Amino acid sequence: SQQGEEDPQALSIxxxxxxxxxxxxxxxxxxxxxxxxxxxxxxxxxxxxRSNEREKxxxxxxxxxxxxxxxSSLLITASRAADTASYFxxxxxxxxxxxxxxxxxxxxxxxx
Amino acid sequence: xxxxxxxxxxxxxxxxTSVKIECRSLDFQATTMFWYRQFPKQSLMLMxxxxxxxxxxxxxxxxxxxxxxxxxSLTLSTLTVTSAHPEDSSFYICSARDPRAxxxxxxYFGPGTRLLVL
Numbered sequence: 316s317q318q319g320e321e322d323p324q325a326l327s328i329x330x331x332x333x334x335x336x337x338x339x340x341x342x343x344x345x346x347x348x349x350x351x352x353x354x355x356x357x358x359x360x361x362x363x364x365r366s367n368e369r370e371k372x373x374x375x376x377x378x379x380x381x382x383x384x385x386x387s388s389l390l391i392t393a394s395r396a397a398d399t400a401s402y403f404x405x406x407x408x409x410x411x412x413x414x415x416x417x418x419x420x421x422x423x424x425x426x427x
Numbered sequence: 428x429x430x431x432x433x434x435x436x437x438x439x440x441x442x443x444t445s446v447k448i449e450c451r452s453l454d455f456q457a458t459t460m461f462w463y464r465q466f467p468k469q470s471l472m473l474m475x476x477x478x479x480x481x482x483x484x485x486x487x488x489x490x491x492x493x494x495x496x497x498x499x500s501l502t503l504s505t506l507t508v509t510s511a512h513p514e515d516s517s518f519y520i521c522s523a524r525d526p527r528a529x530x531x532x533x534x535y536f537g538p539g540t541r542l543l544v545l
Contacts, residue, residue: 348533357520357538358471403470412484413524414461415534417471 319406319418327424334391336421338404339384345407347380348415349389352401361389361402396427430454431523433537440511441545448506448540450521456501457523461534462494465518477504511544518542 319340328334338347349361362378364371364387371378377390391398401422405415430453440446450460458479463471475496476484483496495507504523508515518541522534 350536355518355541358522358536360533360535363533405471412476413459413534414473414476415522416473417463419470 319404321404321418321421323421325422328394330394330396330425330427332394334394334423336389336402337386338418339386340406343409345409347387348405349378350403350405394425396425399423399425431535431537433521433540435540437541439543442512443510446508446511446542448519450504450537452502452523455525455527460498460504460521460523462506463520465520471520513544516542516544
């Protein structure tokens with residue numbers, strides 16, 4: 316299966332702490348994207364990082380990509396209770412028509 | 428940003444009936460749309476790629492005769508679950524690529540359709 320793996324599967328932290336989620340994949344990618352999903356709702360696009368990029372920032376989010384290790388991480392700094400959600404990485408592979416393969420997700424719980 | 432809508436947002440049906448789900452790109456033309464399925468507490472699994480004016484491309488293990496996809500226009504793709512059974516109960520999500528942006532194309536996801544088959 317091309318599906319990526321994420322760890323941890325679940326993460327519980329206190330407000331103000333940082334949260335780090337990791338994603339690994341198996342074959343060469345065009346880009347890697349991170350999404351957020353609140354319970355039972357649609358997806359929200361967070362960040363897209365291209366295969367030739369190593370790090371990207373957006374507000375309190377920091378994404379890194381290590382193509383040699385085929386892995387990416389999402390760091391949420393100074394977490395808030397409102398960050399509680401499931402977070403998924405999704406990879407777009409070369410010559411696959413743009414389809415995304417999602418990782419298994421990390422369920423983040425931020426306690427006030 | 429670009430908006431993708433889905434209709435209906437929720438549907439309950441009896442076993443054996445067919446259900447049609449619509450996915451629309453509201454402010455851009457999408458030559459390609461994707462359909463995903465998500466079971467509770469699980470990730471999204473790609474079902475098929477929907478291409479305007481041509482047949483959909485199904486992922487391995489997805490029955491094309493059960494999940495009919497029609498992409499009749501550049502702003503509309505439909506997924507019909509034929510002869511639905513309780514095991515088809517799931518959250519169905521579509522996405523569309525906006526080809527206007529240069530470089531990697533972000534996909535925009537619809538809000539999803541929750542199907543419950545009794």
